[in-house]
Amino acid sequence: MEKKVLKIGQISDTHIGADASCVQDIDVRKNFLTAYNADSMKNLDLLVISGDLADEESPEAYAYIAGILEDCKVPVCIIPGNHDKLEIMEKFFDLNGKVHNGRCYYRYDIAGRSIFFLDSADGTVSSDQLRWLEEETAKVEGEVLLFLHHPPCHCNHKFMDLRYAMKNIDEVQATLSKINNLKYIFVGHYHSEMVEKIGDKTVFVTPSTQMQIDPNSSVFCLSSAAPGWRVVEWGENFMETKVYFSNTP
């Protein structure tokens, strides 16, 4: 029997502040809600929030997001980013069984498919996680997806590659290359929409809901304050993904 096509929404880098005031002159709460309530995000099977939920690790930021998600009708998978503090996140989101040695990584099974989530909040994917990923993906028959905060590669983004790239790219890529049933990797962190190849795998970089950073400038340069988000449709031998921006006509 053909497996169901899963519709997955990805929101990344919301950078919510401690109160409703703007973060870097941007109404980040409004931007988050624009993505969360977008027509393209209706009828999801799963919502993923892929790190940098809070701008400065504040409990109030997590409380705000958790409050919004209270009425979310679908499962939500969350992973931390470099701006997050896992110990605080655990107080507001149900991360039971997902945190091991201070890192939040897990497998989520839905409709007979498996999706993997890794924690790169400190700029690395620890060797514990890499070992676990290799072992656990080998147990899955059929294709899997992977979400993490940092791209496991450089992306031709002058500002981010230079300052904030993943620190153990070679080690991570060595493990990824051994995982044959993984073809699609979804990340955030770079505040840009990008697509990169690592061998037979494609890395989809999802824009931020906070703001986009110009990839062609080596110094910080805002390219847009319009929120962006991603929708993934994943079926058997089928994956289609599209990025939306609030100012897309």
Ligand SMILES: [Fe+2]
């Ligand atoms: Fe980040």
